[in-house]
Amino acid sequence: MDMPGAEVVKKRIAEIYPSVYLIYGQNRSAHAYLIKGDAKTVLIDSCLPDGVAGVVDALAEVGVAPEDIDLVLLTHEHIDHAGGVPFFGKKSLVAAHRLAANKLTLQDEFVLMNKAFDSSADAFRIDLLLTEGAVIDLGRYELHVIHTPGHCSGAICFYEPNHRLLFSGDVVMATGIVGGVLQSGNISDYIHSMRRLAALRVEHLYPGHGKISDRAEADIQKGIERLETLLDESKMLFKVVQNSQHGFDHIMRSLRDLNR
Numbered sequence: 001m002d003m004p005g006a007e008v009v010k011k012r013i014a015e016i017y018p019s020v021y022l023i024y025g026q027n028r029s030a031h032a033y034l035i036k037g038d039a040k041t042v043l044i045d046s047c048l049p050d051g052v053a054g055v056v057d058a059l060a061e062v063g064v065a066p067e068d069i070d071l072v073l074l075t076h077e078h079i080d081h082a083g084g085v086p087f088f089g090k091k092s093l094v095a096a097h098r099l100a101a102n103k104l105t106l107q108d109e110f111v112l113m114n115k116a117f118d119s120s121a122d123a124f125r126i127d128l129l130l131t132e133g134a135v136i137d138l139g140r141y142e143l144h145v146i147h148t149p150g151h152c153s154g155a156i157c158f159y160e161p162n163h164r165l166l167f168s169g170d171v172v173m174a175t176g177i178v179g180g181v182l183q184s185g186n187i188s189d190y191i192h193s194m195r196r197l198a199a200l201r202v203e204h205l206y207p208g209h210g211k212i213s214d215r216a217e218a219d220i221q222k223g224i225e226r227l228e229t230l231l232d233e234s235k236m237l238f239k240v241v242q243n244s245q246h247g248f249d250h251i252m253r254s255l256r257d258l259n260r
């Protein structure tokens with residue numbers, strides 16, 4: 001039981017699989033994951049800019065200093081995942097999908113979610129552009145890049161096939177929660193991405209938010225069902241709008257008029 005007046009310190013880091021650590025996201029930040037391979041050490045995602053000190057403290061708890069990280073891998077471009085890169089990128093290589101990298105290096109405010117998190121990151125560079133099928137060999141663990149657009153266009157998951165681990169960012173979370181369709185995302189790409197994840201037979205799901213899960217296949221399936229429902233509901237919505245008094249015509253006319 002907590003003593004009256006005692007400060008409740010939230011758990012910062014936990015080993016969830018041998019040499020794989022979850023660094024818990026604080027204050028709306030996404031989780032980060034540390035993987036200590038036999039040859040290389042990587043950090044997956046980097047939290048919000050104001051969470052960097054907490055990540056550094058968490059790393060120190062397991063004897064890792066920022067300069068020990070060889071590579072920072074970004075699951076996608078949103079600031080709650082990429083905001084720590086101006087710090088970690090000074091010492092480590094940074095990698096992201098080429099579509100995420102493009103938005104990040106151009107500081108495209110329309111898609112980085114800075115406003116939603118009331119935060120912004122200093123400019124930084126992405127050293128390595130990842131595409132579908134790339135493999136990162138850490139020694140003991142190898143991470144396969146799977147391009148999974150839908151939440152946003154630059155979303156990737158990292159899959160470890162020998163241990164059936166999936167680092168899923170915001171694509172899918174425990175109990176099948178999905179990250180939503182944000183700017184540059186769309187529902188049909190999302191469903192396609194999730195069906196590809198379903199084919200992998202993942203066992204351990206390590207998402208960007210919430211709890212980790214050892215029921216990954218069921219979680220992914222539930223996520224697909226949610227997205228299919230969303231697609232059906234969006235079709236109903238469009239039908240209602242089309243059957244309304246004005247339909248889309250006045251909206252389309254307004255759009256065309258903008259060019260005059």
Ligand SMILES: [Fe+2]
Nearest residue numbers: 076078170179
């Ligand atoms: Fe996101």
